[in-house]
Amino acid sequence: MTTLNTKRIYRADQVGSLLRPERIKEARRRVELGEITKEDLRQIENEEITRVVERQKEAGLEAVTDGEFRRAWWHFDFLENLTGVEGYWSGDGIQFKNQQTKSRAIKVTGRLGFDDHPFIEDFKFLQKQAGDHTAKVTIPSPSMLHFRGEIDPAAYPDEAVFFKDLADAYKKGIQKFYEAGCRYLQLDDTAWAYLCSDEQKEQLKEKGLDPDHLVEKYLETINEAVADRPDDLKITMHICRGNFRSTWISSGGYEPVAAEIFGELDIDGFFLEYDTERAGGFEPLRHVKRDDLTIVLGLITSKHGELEDKEEVKKRIEEAGKYVPLDQLALSPQCGFASTEEGNLLTEEEQWKKIEHVVSIAREVWS
Secondary structure, three states: OOOHHHOOOOOEOOOOOOOOOHHHHHHHHHHHHOOOOHHHHHHHHHHHHHHHHHHHHHHOOOEEOOOOOOOOEOOHHHHHOOEEEEEEEOOOOOEEOOEEOOOEEEEEEEEEEOOOOHHHHHHHHHHHHHOOOEEOEEEEOOHHHHHHEEEOOOOOOOHHHHHHHHHHHHHHHHHHHHHOOOOEEEEEEOHHHHOOOHHHHHHHHHOOOOHHHHHHHHHHHHHHHHOOOOOOOEEEEEEOOOOEOOEOOOOOOOHHHHHHHHHHOOOOEEEEEOOOHHHOOOHHHHHOOOOOOEEEEEEEOOOOOOOOOHHHHHHHHHHHOOOOOHHHEEEEEOOOOOOEOOOOOOOHHHHHHHHHHHHHHHHHHOO
16 A cells, blocks of 8 residues: 555645635525526536636645535535435434534435445546646545434344445445546544544433444444555545534544544544644644654634634644654644535635635745
8 A cells, every 4th residue: 555655745735615605605596496507507616616726726725626616515415415315304403502504414215325426527527627736525424424314224224234335335436536536535524523522422322322332333434435445545534523604513632532543544644623622632643653644733713714823823733743743744724614505704815815824834834
């Protein structure tokens, strides 16, 4: 297996989602009203993605995304398009601090698979716009289907079969992305952050779930999903504590799962939320033993527009360097700017200033 040291490390990176332009929001409203077609909407999305890719290049990013402009959610849009999964409107949304999402939910109703998934064509369009930059694709981690989905017992009476099929579906999907030209894929995962939170673990137990069992099964499933991937495909993971309209869900440092995620997950790097005290300190990074594992420090918040003090960010990078060599570190915002189509509470110009801030600091630290 080729190590990450022979793959590209982007010292200034991003999680993926960007604030949706008002033009796309308006187009979606018009589709719902029957005033324009879905084909009209896609053309508008194409134009806005082309624009935003160029803007990322101008900001100094080497890896670019489509901003997740074709999605309403960071996870449901992808998961609903897996074979055997259906989306539906439920009674309640996901509860954040003082905010609740729309009442979207997903359920597994049949045998899982990865066939004719629209995200492949979406990636091909991004790849064309990226040019000599790297086109990065972001998808929810396999564990998110189990963590957020309802599983019909008639479809999967055996949990072991479910997790095997889930891993196989992702393995096929990863290969399809690779064949389309993808060389940088990111798995987004909130489950690991929940498993760091005492409050959230208690809620899981109340639902009849065993947090320790989830750690075991998610670790096993993700590793199986990424096993046998091509040597030149870089796979990272973003671990998030919730991001909706600048609010959050869970708190707690990485210590409860640090040995597992840093020592046992077979991926190339982690995007870690470190913009507030809710994420704890850098001590859990002592579990990073591999010299081919990159830690992307999310020290710049995407939740508000005020820029962090540059020297303070440098000091925090230096502090993290006590546990992980500087050569294995990088910098990014702690999360995307719009995990859902509603977006966080800052302006588009503030968003670009945040990204430019990341690039500027990274150039000074790793020059």
